[in-house]
């Protein structure tokens with residue numbers, strides 16, 4: 070081990086926000102070999118790099134994206150459209166683009182670069198077949214000073230047995246490979262309208278046997294609920310127009326509440342979106358607090374012009390809520406701090422402290438990566454730094470929206 074790997078870097082800052090511990094005014098954070106050694110008050114320590122008027126937060130956690138769309142300059146479709154109208158536009162856009170595998174890989178690597186550049190340290194990625202594991206590993210090693218940790222959820226979907234088996238086999242192969250110290254695998258049954266109950270059970274079985282997390286898009290739209298419960302409505306019309314087989318399996322004999330209970334038998338379950346969860350479903354999620362989390366994607370939620378998100382009700386019930394950008398197919402960028410800003414602007418019923426926890430610790434815990442999302446000894450050494458001259462802790466939170474992120478050279 071070289072001296073440079075063990076010699077700690079010590080930053081002094083006006084504010085340190087450890088997230089899982091009280092805020093420190095005029096603090097010093099020490100980092101060695103990419104890990105936090107200590108967080109303490111300034112009391113004349115030497116060998117400091119004084120950052121001055123800043124607040125240091127943990128590296129951000131983006132709990133949900135689809136990097137394959139990272140080549141898009143603007144979202145697909147138009148703001149305010151329904152999921153039932155948007156899905157065929159995505160299919161159509163992808164058919165028109167006819168991306169080669171090299172172009173798909175380039176899009177994913179571009180997305181990784183974007184999330185790293187904008188301060189994300191830990192990412193929940195929905196990996197669709199074929200996901201370029203080797204290329205992602207190679208990119209990470211190239212950017213070794215800005216390493217990203219990825220939990221890659223292998224996506225499984227299909228209403229026909231052949232497609233289901235193909236994707237289950239592919240997911241199994243990826244998961245059996247085991248990942249590496251930067252990439253961990255999970256499994257993602259896509260959504261109730263594309264994953265019949267037996268396929269959901271197969272995914273839950275694999276999550277349990279491999280001790281990996283599971284992510285599912287759930288309660289995203291009213292159309293989804295109608296298709297599951299009644300088998301008709303705009304989603305059925307969309308799927309019929311796309312010529313999808315297997316639609317006779319809907320309506321399902323299982324409710325969304327029962328699906329949540331089944332997902333709770335996996336070691337860890339991320340319920341993505343949850344835009345239209347009922348009060349009873351929220352209670353069910355809360356009763357499985359250790360295992361279940363909801364991932365809220367604020368700007369994607371706004372893109373589809375959904376009814377107000379039940380985020381406040383979820384948190385009041387004790388549910389862990391993480392944040393995600395979702396993809397560039399429904400969001401202009403992958404900058405997680407822009408999700409925080411969106412909430413600070415549009416959800417003033419939320420406490421800014423909770424919003425920061427959603428962008429850090431809650432995401433880390435949702436993904437099963439507890440060394441991320443908090444500043445404490447032993448935690449990951451990525452920092453997210455904001456320019457702020459706030460004189461009091463109260464004003465730090467009140468002016469959070471105005472605080473500009475800054476890049477820290479030689480951070481680790």
Ligand SMILES: [Zn+2]
Nearest residue numbers: 135286341395
């Ligand atoms: Zn998604």
